[in-house]
Amino acid sequence: MQFTKLLIETRFAPPRIGAHHVARTDLLDALAQVRQRALALITGGAGYGKTTLLAQWRQRCLQDHAKVAWLSLTSDDKGFGDFCLVLFAALQKLGVAVDLDVPVEQASAASVDEAASALLAALARQTGELYLILDDYHHVEDPGAHRLVQRLVERCTPNLHLLIASRVTPPLSLGRLRVMDRLVEIGSAQLPFLSPETRSFLEGNLGIGNVSADDTSLVHELTGGWPSCLQLIVIMLRNRPGARTRLRDLVCRSNDLQTWLSEEVIATLPPDLVALAETLSIFRRFNAPLAAFVSGNPAAPALLARMERENLPLQHVELDEHVSWFRFHRLFAEFLITRVERRGAAALAELHRRASHWFAQNDLLAEAVRHANLAGDVTLAAQFIERAAPATWTLSYLAPALNLLERLPRETLFERPRLAQLACLAIALRLRPARAEAGLAQLGVVEGTARASLVRSLPLVRAVIALQRDDTQRTIDLLESHDADIAGNPFLRYLRLSALTMAYAGAGRHADARKLLETEPIPEADRNNDMMLMAQSTVALSLLLEGDAREAAALASSLYARALHTFGQHSACANVCSAFLADAHYELNRIDDARETLANRHGLLESSGMEVTVLASLCRARLDLLQEDAETALAFLRQQAARFRSLGYERPLALMLAEQVRIHVRNGHSAAAEALLQSLDALAKSHADSRGFLAEIPIAAALAHARVALGSDPARALLALEEARRRALAIGRGRLLTLVDLLAARALASLGRAEDAMASRSRAVQYGCRYGLVRTFLDEGTLARDELALLVQAQPLQGPALAFAQDLLSTWPRVAEAESAALPRQDSGARSAKTALTQREIEILSLVAQAMPNKRIALALSITVETVKWNLRNVFAKLGVSRRYDAMVWARTQKLID
Secondary structure, eight states, X not given: OOGGGGSOGGGGSOOOOOTTOOOOHHHHHHHGGGGGSSEEEEEOOTTSSHHHHHHHHHHHHHHTTOEEEEEEOOGGGOSHHHHHHHHHHHHHTTTOOOOTTSOOSSOOHHHHHHHHHHHHHHHHTOXXXXXXXXXXXXXXXXXXXXXXXXXXXXXXXXXXXXXXXXXXXXXXXXXHHHHTTOEEEEOTTTSSOOHHHHHHHHHHHHOTXXXXXXXXXXXXXXXXXXXXXXXXXXXXXXXXXXXXXXXXXXXXXXXXXXXXXXXXXXXXXXXXXXXHHXXXXXXXXXXXXXHHHHHOOTTHHHHHHHHHHTTOSEEEEEEOSSXXXXXXXXXXXXXXXXXXXXXXXXXXXXXXXXXXXXXXXXXXXXXXXXXXXXXXXXXXXXXXHHHSOGGGOOGGGHHHHHHHHTTSOHHHHHTSHHHHHHHHHHHHTSSOHHHXXXXXXXXXXXXXXXXXXXXXXXXXXXXXXXXXXXXXXXXXXXXXXXXXXXXXXXXXXXXXXXXXXXXXXXXXXXXXXXXXXXXXXXXXXXXXXXXXXXXXXXXXXXXXXXXXXXXXXXXHHHHHHHHHHHHOTTSHHXXXXXXXXXXXXHHTTOHHHHHHHHTTOGGGGTTSOHHHHHHHHHHHHHHHHHHSOHHHHHHHHHHHHHHHHHHTOHHHHHHHHHHXXXXXXXXXXXXXXXXXXXXXXXXXXXXXXXXXGGGHHHHHXXXXXXXXXXXXXXXXXXXXXXXXXXXXXXXXXXXXXHHHHHHHHHHHHHTTOHHHHHHHHHHHHHHHHHHTOOHHHHTTTHHHHHHHHHHHHHOOOOHXXXXXXXXXXXXXXXXXXXXXXXXXXXXXXXXXXHHXXXXXXXXXXXXXXTTOOHHHHHHHHTOOHHHHHHHHHHHHHHHTOOSHHHHHHHHHHTTSOO
């Protein structure tokens, strides 16, 4: 008799994998360890892709000609007899004939032993690798069934491998299996899509080029890589393409998402657990003591532990010596908030009030003030700030302080000195210097009349405002010659260090910038102070200004990772670090990394510090120029220029204008470029004697003049470049000096000064090689290409510098005969096929040879589809072909690929 005749056949077949699925390569590689072990256990909440992962593993096993059986368990399989029935039927699919006389109606010790013995005896007669997949194992409840699986795993022959997927961790002796090295585990933290996988999934389902980097980043942030939520978003966007302009609101309030969460996540949970989850949804982070205090339920810690055991969308955010902190998945939290709001405004305000007291008692001031504000109790929020120890201040307090400013009478504010001090700092950091000065005056904070409690803080407040105005020297004077009231307040200490380090960097005093933090070591207790991280990030800025892109990238990458882990995706310190990191990535020609770092960070362009805003704006424009087109980049630069002009920010305005000049000159639009010079000249004239950051204005104007004059009047261009060099040297701008040397080489050569021209281009290449300044060259287009070609042919440099120049040169299409007629001829064998293409281009062609489409190539190399297309266009131009096939054939002929 065949068991399967009594059962539905679809239970023994996996669900079909969609055409646009994402191959979980890393997870499949982890599962491959089960070939040497008895059990692979995959645990995760609903919709996290457990079944799809196992289906992909099944396909890999079938490709290896292994025997695979699949069993989808249901709520009908709770009992021991029912479980044995379907288990034996699944094993029959592997050719394992189980003795039908085994008594399995009840899970007595004898029946479990007999069932296990019968299974093991039948398995012992099998040869070849056998894989048994049990999906939805959380439906199994009978202890005897779990004992049977335990014995099967512990005693089976080496050729049987069991793979279990479950929403909850099954009650197996996992510790024993770990000690025996018979277990492979994939948990809920590993199942969500990574950012490249989210991008691949969206492009596969919505079409390449139809999803922007900002949209991809936003979707990944909202879903956290939750596969089922991604699928719902894809369906929504496919049916409603216009929804992308309101993506955040539509996703969080989607009826389909709400229904799915109700049916798949909430429906099977007990009421007391659901009630606690709703209460906890009002928090950005929570722990067991907080849950018990706010809910008033002494069983809250046990319920929270159950949430974790049952793999609800719950994430660890911080684990210290005393207590574990959690947060709900963002979409799940939004779903729960809609439910808790049904309790009414009064009940919700009471929850916030209780929360504010708990946070205040535990020295978590930002959360205490936030929840007091949400409870509508302004007085309570003010009391918390006044009572809190200064050592607890962080950047996250500034927004609540500004909120209180708008709601508290001025006299009430100044009755609380700490609140007044924090309010002044918040005003100063708003990136609106004129408004900050007006706000301070409105509060009565003016020189000579400020209240005693604020007098010692004024130098720091004034210095911050001066820095927002790019007044480097005033910032330095205020912070070097005046004592700020920072005793016992790490926030103020690191704010001072941050402002002074940035001012030193702006002034070109890079050694002083680095020394400042080196001579003031950071105590371990301050490692989680966000202003401390901001202070450290200013060293990365100093490195960028000095021109050391490699060191800046290494430091900014480390700080950015810490900011994300400790303070979150949209924290102020994460924004600042992301701007410095994106600029470093761009300079190193890591285009995809730069775009991903900036994606969905619109606040960088609106409300961050001055240098952060400038770097992010320039990086964004240059990425648009590379990955979109010139008009997109120019439109963005015009938008930013208009904004900076309206706010009275002259340096950012000058840099936006100069960048437009560069694009116009490169595209041959000389009239448009010259029209912008008038505005640049007016700005440069008013800052002819400026130092520090403001000295960048006349440098930008000089470089713009040099670009416009370079083709028609090289003598005039050289004069402008010498002016730019003198000013750049004075403020230590290494990247600008490298650019000046590169442009000067063209001017000198045009004037017949060949020896000086070669020395100039040699200096540029040596500096670029030393510090990784790649885009400084590549962004100059054919000018840089021709100058590098002359240097490579003459070879005045050797070693790494020559290799650097050769690598740069290889990124351009081969110089056409008409263009290269004026260049000295190089030996026909001097440049091999291997240097005609970059390593990335060769990697892409090798995947083209495997018949991979662009989107699969992008996923395999962890780059964007746009970058694949861009590299292929370069390959076509270099080789003079127009098809992927022709490029692949050429590469095989040259033995560059197999």
